Amino acid sequence: MEIKNVLICGGGMMGKNIAFVFASNPAYQIAVYDLYQTDVYGGIRTNTKQLVDHGVLTEADVEDRLSRIQFTTDIDSPLVSSADFVIEAVFEDMQIKRETFAKLEARCRPDTIFCTNSSVMSPSEISAELKHRERFVGTHFWNPGHLIPLVEVVKSDASSDEVAQTVMDVLASVGKEPVLCKKDVPGFIANRMQHALWREAISIVERGIADPETVDKAVRYAFGLRLPQLGPLTNSDMVGTQLTYNIHDYILKDLEDSHEPSPLLKQMLDEGKLGFKSGEGFMKWTPEQIAKENADLNEYLIRMLYGK
Numbered sequence: 001m002e003i004k005n006v007l008i009c010g011g012g013m014m015g016k017n018i019a020f021v022f023a024s025n026p027a028y029q030i031a032v033y034d035l036y037q038t039d040v041y042g043g044i045r046t047n048t049k050q051l052v053d054h055g056v057l058t059e060a061d062v063e064d065r066l067s068r069i070q071f072t073t074d075i076d077s078p079l080v081s082s083a084d085f086v087i088e089a090v091f092e093d094m095q096i097k098r099e100t101f102a103k104l105e106a107r108c109r110p111d112t113i114f115c116t117n118s119s120v121m122s123p124s125e126i127s128a129e130l131k132h133r134e135r136f137v138g139t140h141f142w143n144p145g146h147l148i149p150l151v152e153v154v155k156s157d158a159s160s161d162e163v164a165q166t167v168m169d170v171l172a173s174v175g176k177e178p179v180l181c182k183k184d185v186p187g188f189i190a191n192r193m194q195h196a197l198w199r200e201a202i203s204i205v206e207r208g209i210a211d212p213e214t215v216d217k218a219v220r221y222a223f224g225l226r227l228p229q230l231g232p233l234t235n236s237d238m239v240g241t242q243l244t245y246n247i248h249d250y251i252l253k254d255l256e257d258s259h260e261p262s263p264l265l266k267q268m269l270d271e272g273k274l275g276f277k278s279g280e281g282f283m284k285w286t287p288e289q290i291a292k293e294n295a296d297l298n299e300y301l302i303r304m305l306y307g308k
């Protein structure tokens, strides 16, 4: 099936960036539908300013992409009914997502591909009440969506192989690095690994083995540096299966394996230590430090991805 008309449903933080990503390929006409009037164009200009400042794109490039993005608050618009490919990025709420897809299904062709950008919700559950469930998959973009290359394509219990492959191809055609998650499991692929690490990191603090700053330093100056080049399974092959086996045989019994969020996390919540939001979480944060952490992350990503 030829994909030409791409609809982003929900023009919030993720939806804007996803629209910008799709506009990188002139083969696509992009529409953003949102319940509310929202400044998609201004938002994209703000989000992509660092790319312009670093010479990755010119202002003209950004404007050229914006010229291929249309916006509507009218669900009965032809921009909705003519969609070949939909990515939903509305609020993270099961009922809202289900209602949104029911409305889309009533208006779009039966073979229009439907994707949800839900961070954690099951694509099987979100699509449970649809008539044509085979055309539905998860597409989990990572924030910031215009920079992070990975998109997890998550098959539901009913997604067809053909649709999953088309979605992978379309994502590759806009410069993303799609990966296929063959089973609909909580956390898909990457968040399962990320939160296994966070669970151990929190446990190390909780057990008094090291303070929070030290935990982060141990990641940033050791295996964290290697990770963009060396995934854990290539690393295992590099050191050898025997060594990985011996290390696991020795240490796994001592690693954190709780099935509940840590009591320390709960205590922090109760004490109002909400992280950047309240100025204190595992560490204390001034407004200047918070602004710097946010800016530094994007600068780092642009350096890593574009060498600029």
Ligand SMILES: NC(=O)c1ccc[n+]([C@@H]2O[C@H](COP(=O)([O-])OP(=O)(O)OC[C@H]3O[C@@H](n4cnc5c(N)ncnc54)[C@H](O)[C@@H]3O)[C@@H](O)[C@H]2O)c1
Pocket (backbone or CB within 6 Å): 009, 010, 011, 012, 013, 014, 015, 033, 034, 035, 036, 038, 088, 089, 090, 091, 092, 093, 096, 100, 117, 118, 119, 120, 140, 141, 142, 143
């Ligand atoms: N923020 C992240 O880091 C992140 C990362 C990956 C995935 N996601 C997922 O992406 C989705 C969107 O997240 P976000 O951070 O962009 O949220 P957001 O609140 O910034 O944007 C949601 C947008 O959806 C619109 N909306 C709400 N209900 C709607 C409806 N019924 N029809 C049309 N539009 C509707 C809102 O007006 C808003 O503009 C969520 O499912 C979220 O879990 C978020």
